[in-house]
Amino acid sequence: MHQHSLKEWRVIKGLTKDEIGDKLKIEPDHLSLLEEDSSCISSExxxxxxxxxxxSYDEIILG
Known part of the structure; x- marks a missing residue:
């Protein structure tokens, strides 16, 4: 089964890093690190x- 990355979910929804950053209250640079698996995502x-x-959690983690 294919696991979508954070970036793929963002692209599927047609949203920019800025838009996601605004919605999640994080900087677009932080989102870039999360999308590249260069930073751990907090539970919040x-x-x-x-x-x-x-x-669901299963959809993002298990695919």
Whole structure:
């Protein structure tokens, strides 16, 4: 099963890093690090991301 990355979810929804950053209350540079797996995502940001995209934890982690 294919696992979508944070970037793929953003692109699927047609949103820019700036738009996601505004919605999640994070800087676009921080989002870039998260998308590149160069930074660990906090549980708070993960919960906001899941709510924003209306997806479950399993969908983002397991695919």
């Amino acid at each position: 940001i993960l919960e906001k991301f899941l709510a924003l995209f209306d997806i």
